[in-house]
Amino acid sequence: MILFKKITELTAFMDQQKQKGQSIGFVPTMGALHNGHISLIINPKKHDTITVSSIFVNPTQFNEAKDFEKYPVTLEKDIDLLEKNGCDVLFLPTVIEIYPDGLSNQPYYNLGYLETVLEGKYRPGHFQGVCQVVHRLLSIVQPHYLYLGQKDYQQCMVIKKLINLTELKTAVVIGNTLRESDGLAMSSRNMRLNEQERKKAVKIAETLFFIKKEIKPGYVGDLKERAQQYLLAENFKVDYVEIATADTLTIIENWDGKQPIVALVAAYLNEIRLIDNMLLN
């Protein structure tokens, strides 16, 4: 694996690869890697594509300073994991390299409805930050394929919208959410959970499995309410338990039994905010 810290060196290398006719797959990350990330790294390998990953804890997407400060950093372990799993190139930029004009002087992306619901509503500015860094990274790496995890369902939709808005020529490939043996969705934030919190965290996945089992055509408001009560009873602070259309994330109260839908949850266990989602049909 070749490690680059400077954009100029990375782009010179990428240009050489493209001239050789190589196809490029890109997996952006904020580090603290787990098997969910690794499954995305392995994906381009199957298609004879050069795999580029980045590790950059992007300050502009954290709407709470404390969350940024406490974001887990496990760089040596990450480099080892990437290397062992066949990643070809790792981009490890500094903040100055990504944001030479400073953090506040950044473009605005018109994300419309997507920025007003769920994560957009509860984490103001978060998706602007995601777009700023992903736009910058895609402009640098210029990959043919961008690999994202379904665990961040709304983020996948936001990034597809960003690619549309900016007319970038990258195809998005979405990998399934990987789960621990008890069902907890793999996430870098799980590293912050203490033993007791870790045991409890699985209730979020249980809530989604419960919704999937119980959902029936007709009014779904009471099912959302029951699911939310389940988490509240376990002392979660719930931001939302919602059911939405899978393609536009329109929140629904009634379901015709046919439309593809997704359940989404965001809740705090003490200070740690966890999200998860599940396609229901």
Ligand code: PAF
């Ligand atoms: O999902 C993440 O890890 C981040 O939001 C991303 C896409 C790497 C942008 O910083």
